[in-house]
Amino acid sequence: MDLISNLSLGLSIALQPHNLAFCFVGCLLGTLVGVLPGIGPTATIAMLLPITLGLDPSTSLIMLAGIYYGAQYGGSTTAILINLPGESSSAVTAIDGYQMAKRGRAGIALAAAALGSFFAGTVATVVLALFAPPLAKAALKFGSPEYFSLMVLGLVCAIALAHGSILKATAMIIVGLLFGLVGADLYSGAQRFTFGIPELSDELNFVSVAVGVFGIAEILRNLQNETDRDVMVKKVTGLWPTREDFRRMAGPVVRGTALGSILGVLPGGGAILAAFASYTVEKRISRRPQEFGKGAIEGVAGPESANNAGAQTSFIPMLTLGIPANPVMALMIGAMIIQGIVPGPNVVNQNPELFWGIIASMWAGNLMLVLLNLPLIGLWVRLLTIPYYLLFPAIMAFAAIGIYSINSNPYDLYTLTLFGALGYALVRFGCEPAPLLLGFVLGPMLEEHLRRAMIISRGDPTVFLTRPISAVLLVIAAIVLAVVLMPSVRRKREEVFVEED
Amino acid sequence: MTFNRSDVGAGAIFVGIGLFFGLMTLYGLDIGTARRMGPGYFPIVLSGLLVVFGITTILKGIGHEDVERGPLPWRGIAILLGVPVIFGLLIRPLGIAPVLLVTTFITSFASRRMSLIVALLLSLGLTVFCILVFVMGLGLPLRIFGPLVEPWTRPIFGVR
Amino acid sequence: MKKLLATLSIAALALLPQVAGAQTYPERTITMVVPFSAGGPTDTVARLVAEAMSRELGQQIIVENVGGAGGTVGAARVAQAAPDGYTLLLHHIGMATSATLYRKLPYNPLESFEYAGLVTEVPMTIIARPDFPADDLQGLIAYLKEHKDDVTYANAGIGAASHLCGMLFMSEIETQLTTVPYQGTGPAMTDLLGGQVDVMCDQTTNTTSQIQAGAVKAYAVTSPERLEQLPDLPTAAEGGLASMQFGIWHGLYAPKGTDPAIMERLSQALKVALKDKNVVERFAALATKPEPEENATPQALKAKLESEIARWKPLIEAAGVYAD
Incomplete structure (x- = not known):
């Protein structure tokens, strides 16, 4: 069978010493830069892209891919340690990961993330090697009606994400959706809520919003408590998951991997939903849903696996069709072009050593990442013992540089201030930031696909029900909504909410 | 009258945001119809929903006991919200080195535990670290010294 | 105290080393602003040219992505930058079209810049979904005229190359199709590819690999001659649309007031860069060519800009689409 010869071709490329070395350097740099607060994977890759350009094409892409996983893992580390997600998927990790850290279980959360990611990465590599072309073809069946229905499902999941009041969580999603609309309207060119400022005519910067509602609000909360008690929990109870932890992780990791592998293939933003979907599923089927939001290991292991699997399979549309699934993949395509390789359906035939080399190196990269990061956990956890008054000025400095460096746009910093204020006020009034962030990410896509579906169908709203995939997704969304709103479930939630206050 | 300030406060913010977006849409954007949606269609639906949710949240809070919350860290709020603005305003004219030095120094004093010496050392150390990593190491397109201070720093640090 | 400060700053200003001048230029890192995000076709062109120019000038040129508002944010940034030759702008045809697309521009394309030269002109290709009925350009036009209410035309957003090409194409064939905008070329x-929309016209940068692989149907290229990379693809003129000649041209600019000697030096370096082996090869992979030496000059760029502003103004006004 071809697969074996293809994979051995790939391995022969990926295992060349200099490729291994650059893969390692990529993982290391990605982790180190990605772990800086406020600097997520996209910014990390944009920053590190130029240093890969001098290498030959395979090596350069192998290193870039390494940077990508490294940055993702680094981003999750920051989310767990200081509640600062650098991209939408690690916003989910922050929910329970940070709670675990607060309870002295930071090491276990990091280990769960690393091991879950490794498992997911390994499986996703096999998926990529086996099914890349057919999966890419299948993904093309997704048109705007299907994406719209998928986003609706995602929003319903976002409600389930909240562990407090459903009412407030839903309102927070709408707030996020509204702010997601700021900028020039794609269809008419009309400026929406930009006050005529050209710098605002693209969407608000995600990192500004995330650091604002999560990061600044968190720093302020910690400063508020500074006088009466220690901000960070110093006592760390063990770095390594117990047998019980492993038992609780296994299911979420497997389910998260499956979800992530499937959603990651969709070029229209499916990977974004993977972590959220995984969290929702785990919370729904868990026998201890009340622990979610308070440091449930399932809430870290599942989404992290989904996230990593999705990151991996989002290479499928890029490598097989030349289509970027997300901003990171767009950067990869730019890098390939500068290397003289035009991404497209022919890459697998014309540059098999590149195609299979990258796939094989993904697995090598994941292995290196886990080997690199498990020993580093101790170091990361020790970071928590740095006095908070030394830590938060550093957080602010890195965040400011990270945000500014993306587009050299000072308005991105003003946005940070706006969302810091809004986030702090809302969090103080008992709202949760994660649904706002999901709404913010999904808002533009929801509207874009809805309006495009209506244009293509010539204003016929039944397309959402007559196209089978779309109809199935809407039915699932309706079921999830019904479950979420079921009175008994709701009462239980309210109890949880009261307890917490 | 007793009311839960969390609910009423959050509800009021929701209503405020809803009204803000709603009014801006009504007075500036074409709404269109469900079949041919204009740029204002989505915003008007969402802001309407948000106002409804906001009012519901307020009503839910009335008649419930309030919960105790700590005092507001005013100094921290003013500093943390002001620093990004300072950074944004000064980064182009001054360059990254002076801006980091100033903003980190100010940021430090959001904490009551900070002393002058520690703040100075911290801002100096962080500035050097960031320049080494981001400008020299990663080659980000940031001027170390912007056009406003360059004439003075040039004799000391040379052309950057 | 205030007075002292004032005196001091005046003194300092007087001591300000006078613009070291064109003789020693360049003596520090140059920033090349690309008014679009990293990874796109313009960014790619800029990075390739910047790298080759760096070698010629002996100073590093770093690319800074200042995206936003169809390239106007980055252009405005450069228009307001110090005219010292250390801030450059690499922009494409949008420099000319934004003059009409945006009714309130914070700069004037013809007055706010100095010109270094043309860089490259990327041809456009007219393509359709793989199972589209028509087989050649004439067939396509006939089909579009007959089924104009059912056919959808995809573009990558207002002001994008595909939007401009669509405008020109529809005006040439005097047929309005339903336009479906996307957030960029990728989507x-x-x-x-998935057959959700029917027709598109986009830069070879984005389409060549798809055409070569047979993943889309291609009808014509808008360059004066056929492309080496796609020898079987006729030009629009061969297909009967003689006036459908058009490409995404890129130019290199500096802020108004930059020393003419510096502009001359930049134009010189650009000429060398455009002959660079690596640049030529990489451009060829994108099915485009560097501009010939006589076009890498300030005069050629200025003339191109003027003629393109005049060409697009009536088209955009007729379409009635504005980006603000």
């Missing part, structure tokens, strides 16, 4: 291509 538009995805939907074209």
Whole structure:
């Protein structure tokens, strides 16, 4: 069978010493830069892209891919340690990961993330090697009606994400959706809520919003408590998951991997939903849903696996069709072009050593990442013992540089201030930031696909029900909504909410 | 009258945001119809929903006991919200080195535990670290010294 | 105290080393602003040219991505930058079209810049979903005229190359199709490959690999001659649309008031860069060519800009689409 010869071709490329070395350097740099607060994977890759350009094409892409996983893992580390997600998927990790850290279980959360990611990465590599072309073809069946229905499902999941009041969580999603609309309207060119400022005519910067509602609000909360008690929990109870932890992780990791592998293939933003979907599923089927939001290991292991699997399979549309699934993949395509390789359906035939080399190196990269990061956990956890008054000025400095460096746009910093204020006020009034962030990410896509579906169908709203995939997704969304709103479930939630206050 | 300030406060913010977006849409954007949606269609639906949710949240809070919350860290709020603005305003004219030095120094004093010496050392150390990593190491397109201070720093640090 | 400060700053200003001048230029890192995000076709062109120019000038040129508002944010940034030759702008045809697309521009394309030269002109290709009925350009036009209410045309957003090309194409064939905008070329291509939309016209940068692989149907290229990379693809003129000649041209600019000697030096370096082996090869992979030496000059760029502003103004006004 071809697969074996293809994979051995790939391995022969990926295992060349200099490729291994650059893969390692990529993982290391990605982790180190990605772990800086406020600097997520996209910014990390944009920053590190130029240093890969001098290498030959395979090596350069192998290193870039390494940077990508490294940055993702680094981003999750920051989310767990200081509640600062650098991209939408690690916003989910922050929910329970940070709670675990607060309870002295930071090491276990990091280990769960690393091991879950490794498992997911390994499986996703096999998926990529086996099914890349057919999966890419299948993904093309997704048109705007299907994406719209998928986003609706995602929003319903976002409600389930909240562990407090459903009412407030839903309102927070709408707030996020509204702010997601700021900028020039794609269809008419009309400026929406930009006050005529050209710098605002693209969407608000995600990192500004995330650091604002999560990061600044968190720093302020910690400063508020500074006088009466220690901000960070110093006592760390063990770095390594117990047998019980492993038992609780296994299911979420497997389910998260499956979800992530499937959603990651969709070029229209499916990977974004993977972590959220995984969290929702785990919370729904868990026998201890009340622990979610308070440091449930399932809430870290599942989404992290989904996230990593999705990151991996989002290479499928890029490598097989030349289509970027997300901003990171767009950067990869730019890098390939500068290397003289035009991404497209022919890459697998014309540059098999590149195609299979990258796939094989993904697995090598994941292995290196886990080997690199498990020993580093101790170091990361020790970071928590740095006095908070030394830590938060550093957080602010890195965040400011990270945000500014993306587009050299000072308005991105003003946005940070706006969302810091809004986030702090809302969090103080008992709202949760994660649904706002999901709404913010999904808002533009929801509207874009809805309006495009209506244009293509010539204003016929039944397309959402007559196209089978779309109809199935809407039915699932309706079921999830019904479950979420079921009175008994709701009462239980309210109890949880009261307890917490 | 007793009311839960969390609910009423959050509800009021929701209503405020809803009204803000709603009014801006009504007075500036074409709404269109469900079949041919204009740029204002989505915003008007969402802001309407948000106002409804906001009012519901307020009503839910009335008649419930309030919960105790700590005092507001005013100094921290003013500093943390002001620093990004300072950074944004000064980064182009001054360059990254002076801006980091100033903003980190100010940021430090959001904490009551900070002393002058520690703040100075911290801002100096962080500035050097960031320049080494981001400008020299990663080659980000940031001027170390912007056009406003360059004439003075040039004799000391040379052309950057 | 205030007075002292004032005196001091005046003194300092007087001591300000006078613009070291064109003789020693360049003596520090140059920033090349690309008014679009990293990874796109313009960014790629800029990085390739910047790298080659760096070698010629002996100073590093770093690319800074200042995206936003169809390239106007980055252009405005450069228009307001110090005219010292250390801030450059690499912009494409949008420099000319934004003059009409945006009714309130914070700069004037013809007055706020100095010109170094033309860089490259990327041809456009007219393509359709793989199972589209028509087989050649004439067939396509006939089909579009007959089924104009059913056919959808994809573009990558207002002001994008595909939007401009669509405007020109529809005006040439005097047929209005339903336009479906996307957030960039990637998603538009995805939907074209999947058959969700019907027709598109985009830069060879984005389409060549798809055409070569047979993943889309191609009808014509808008360059004066056929492309080496796509020898079987006729030009629009061969297909009977003689006036459908058009490409995404890129130019290199500096802020108004930059020393003419510096502009001359930049134009010189650009000429060398455009002959660089690596640049030529990489451009060829994108099915485009560097501009010949006589076009890498301030005069050629200025003339191109003027003629293109005049060409697009009536088209955009007729379409009635504005970006603000």
